[in-house]
Every structure is written in C-alpha cells, then in structure tokens.
Amino acid sequence: MQIPTQIVRRLAAVRVRVEDVDERFVRGTGPGGQKINKTSSTVWLRHGPSGTEVRCQAGRSQTANREQAWSELCDRLEELQRAAKAEQRHEREVERRRNRQKSRAQKARMVDAKKHRSRTKSARGRVNRFD
Template sequence: MLRLHWWASSRIVAVPVRLFSQTPIVPAKPLPPRLKINDADISISYLKGTGPGGQKINKTNSAVQIIHRPSGVVVKCQATRSQSQNAKIARSLLADKIEAQEKGDKSRVAIKAAAAKKKKASKMKKTRRKYRELAEGEKVIEEEEDEIEIIWDEDVKEDVKEDVKEGSTEATPEVGDESESSAGDSGKRV
C-alpha cells in the first residue's frame, strides 16, 4: 500500500506503508541501469516453437532469436505463446548477457546473484545455529539426568551404609510388597 505525502517542494511522493507491522521497510540497494542496445546492432528472427503448448506452438513463429552482431551473443526465447512478449524477454536477456560480458562482477545479474547467495548463506547459518542450539540443549538435559541418577545412587548408598552400621539384616518391606499384608489376611473376603 502506498501513502501519498506532500513535501515542501510541492510534489507528491508515494511512500510505502505496512498496515499490520511497525517494522520499517528497508529499500533494496539500487541496481545499475539496464544496458541499452542499439537496434542497428541486432538481428531478430522469428522461429517456429517446439515443446509443450500443442499445435499452436508448433505452427506459429512465436519463438524469437536475437543475435548481437558486435559481440556474437545469441539469445533464443520461447517463454510465452506471444511473439511480442518473447521479443521483449529476449531483449532483456540479451542486455543481461552482454552486460555480464562487459562488466563482469559489477553487472546487474552478478549483483543479483551475489545478493541471492548472501541470503542463502544467511539462512543456512541460521539453520546451523538453530540445530546446534537444539543439540546443546539435549546435551544439557542428558547431563542433568545423569546428575540426578548419580545423586539418587549416592542417597541409596548412604541408606545402605546406615543400615549396615545399625546392624539390621532384615529386609524392609516396600510399599508394594504384599508379604506382610497377606500373612494376617487369609485371602477370604466377608
């Protein structure tokens, strides 16, 4: 959504607004302008299409092939069934290829690829951090469980030592032990 603002220079400027968020919109870094190609330097030919799309694609000259004579770059496009849309897409692809040859790492395509690579690396780093924290949390839980078992074992050892010191040799009945309760009761219910 865009909100219109009046500035001191008496012109209207459209400013993007987020309706349900207080986080400001950070604009992306501007890309260099797309390379302009002279029509005299290119030759355009229209070819019959191939592949999916049926009889319409096979019978019509909807595919576009553009050759840039100075550099020798050839681009073929059959993205849509429309010849004019394919020509427009082919021109932009040709401009990107020529710019990549001329400028290398400073071209639009290289800048976009570097940004995508950086974003992917950031996501992977976040994922690794998440799973590393989960693994560390599991280790802490296991260590706590080991400490609890060790403490319990030490308590049992102390109880056994106290019993040995007192000289009691008879076994103490447990809560679930039925040996004493069944001795007084013959098992008959009244």
C-alpha cells in the same frame, strides 16, 4: 515493432546499437502440439559484434517473448561488460603488485632463504676424508 525505451536505454549504456542486433521470429519447439508448431512466436536475437545469441519461447505471445528476449540480451551484454571491466581491473592490480618495491624485511628473508639453500646444496658435495 518498437523496442521498449528502457531496453533502448540499457543497450545505449553498454554501447550497443539496435541495428547490430539481428531479430528473427521462428517456430517453437517442444510440447504444445499443433499451436507451437505452426506459429512463429519464438524470438531469436543475435548481437553480431559479440556473437551473443538469445532465444526466448517462454510464453505463447510473440510480443511478451520479444520483450523478454531483449531483456535477456541486455542482461548478457551487461554481464560481458562487467566481466571485461573486472578482468581489466585485475590485470592492473597484478601489474601494480608486480612493480611494487620489496620491503627491507622481505629482502632480508629472501637473502636468508638463499643462504640456507646455498648451505643445503653445498652439503651435498663430496666429503673430504682426512685419515
């Protein structure tokens, strides 16, 4: 069976080969009685490299379930890619902030805070009594 061209385009956009996806048709579960128990209309997809699995049993038609499963797989893979890009962007931003030079005002506040801390700690020392 052919995969719809829009699904193939979406897979290509996230750099996923159709050959990397394992497709199986399995028997359904849940309510529906004998019909659901005897027909293999449920579609199970697994993308090997990412380990993403999709199982679709929305309708009675294997073809409709297949299209929906492929669409759901594309959605999940696109979301994984978006999350990875967002994480990389966040890491770059954190690194950029870490390497940024401090302003004069920030340096002055830091020195003042250190002096204040020093006075606080030195006040904890022994008290000299001169009687």
